[in-house]
Amino acid sequence: MLSLRLLRFARNDEHKNTMDDLKNKVIWITGASSGIGEALVHECAKQQAIIILSARRESELQRVVKQANLNDKNSFILPFDLTDTSKANDYAQQIISKFGKIDILINNGGQSQRSESIETSTATERTLFEINYFSAVNLSKAVLPYMLKSGAGKIVVISSIAGKFGFYLRSTYSAAKHALHGYFESLRLETEKKGLTVLMVCPGKIKTNVSLNAANGDGKSHNQMDASHENAMSAEACAQQIISGILTNKEEVFIGGKELLAVKIKRFFPNLFGKIIRKQSPY
Numbered sequence: 567m568l569s570l571r572l573l574r575f576a577r578n579d580e581h582k583n584t585m586d587d588l589k590n591k592v593i594w595i596t597g598a599s600s601g602i603g604e605a606l607v608h609e610c611a612k613q614q615a616i617i618i619l620s621a622r623r624e625s626e627l628q629r630v631v632k633q634a635n636l637n638d639k640n641s642f643i644l645p646f647d648l649t650d651t652s653k654a655n656d657y658a659q660q661i662i663s664k665f666g667k668i669d670i671l672i673n674n675g676g677q678s679q680r681s682e683s684i685e686t687s688t689a690t691e692r693t694l695f696e697i698n699y700f701s702a703v704n705l706s707k708a709v710l711p712y713m714l715k716s717g718a719g720k721i722v723v724i725s726s727i728a729g730k731f732g733f734y735l736r737s738t739y740s741a742a743k744h745a746l747h748g749y750f751e752s753l754r755l756e757t758e759k760k761g762l763t764v765l766m767v768c769p770g771k772i773k774t775n776v777s778l779n780a781a782n783g784d785g786k787s788h789n790q791m792d793a794s795h796e797n798a799m800s801a802e803a804c805a806q807q808i809i810s811g812i813l814t815n816k817e818e819v820f821i822g823g824k825e826l827l828a829v830k831i832k833r834f835f836p837n838l839f840g841k842i843i844r845k846q847s848p849y
């Protein structure tokens with residue numbers, strides 16, 4: 567009896583706050599101009615959510631709005647660079663003025679890395695941390711007052727399996743993704759009694775432009791499609807699994823193919839993991 571209760575307690579999907587759908591939910595998505603973020607816009611639009619789209623390239627955000635059949639009433643383009651989120655409070659205020667609430671923030675925008683530690687400049691490392699870590703923290707802190715006031719809200723963080731183990735050519739990216747787990751797991755504990763929830767998403771390999779856009783040591787784009795990404799899971803399938811994680815109020819989801827096994831192998835067989843990971847190609 568006790569073990570049954572323990573089992574239920576331990577199950578990830580036994581938490582309250584599940585949602586039937588995203589209809590009329592106000593959802594702010596960063597990195598909405600491409601890849602996983604763009605696919606998330608389409609999934610949220612299908613469910614009649616109200617979507618705020620952020621990224622640097624305004625013209626690409628307009629394209630996504632058009633292709634998702636969104637309009638002025640159910641969408642808002644809020645372009646900015648994640649390396650400077652000093653105006654995060656102002657962005658949140660703009661959304662509140664327009665739609666009156668923020669139900670879900672999806673911290674998705676990010677940039678990967680393809681350079682060895684020794685060749686990565688400090689400036690590039692700091693930029694990668696701004697984009698992949700500090701922006702998520704700053705934007706989340708900007709929406710928190712409104713979510714806490716309303717007693718509800720969800721913060722979604724797109725981490726990576728690189729947030730669970732280090733990998734070749736990913737030192738700073740992996741460090742920033744690891745940092746997200748420490749921060750947002752703490753935030754979850756601090757805010758859950760006030761009605762807020764946090765979902766950590768760890769994609770493996772997803773077919774997007776992530777490797778093309780990854781930073782080299784000098785901060786310039788890597789500009790090459792990794793072979794492992796070319797035949798990977800689609801951004802659309804990934805977005806569907808993220809939405810499912812949101813609706814069923816999961817705390818952490820892993821999305822991708824056989825590369826996800828590495829996370830389990832590291833946890834249960836760390837020595838074997840050490841042997842396997844050394845044989846993987848960085849691309």
Ligand SMILES: NC(=O)c1ccc[n+]([C@@H]2O[C@H](COP(=O)([O-])OP(=O)(O)OC[C@H]3O[C@@H](n4cnc5c(N)ncnc54)[C@H](OP(=O)(O)O)[C@@H]3O)[C@@H](O)[C@H]2O)c1
Pocket residue numbers: 596597598599600601602603620621622623624626646647648649674675676677678697724725726727768769770771772773774775776777779795
């Ligand atoms: N694809 C994968 O295999 C994979 C695996 C694990 C984790 N992830 C994570 O998934 C998230 C989405 O990546 P993706 O795969 O969809 O890659 P992507 O196609 O390169 O998309 C990245 C998005 O982030 C935005 N972005 C990048 N730098 C920015 C900046 N400085 N300021 C504002 N926006 C910026 C880009 O928009 P603009 O260029 O218009 O600014 C774009 O919308 C990232 O956090 C990534 O780390 C991806």
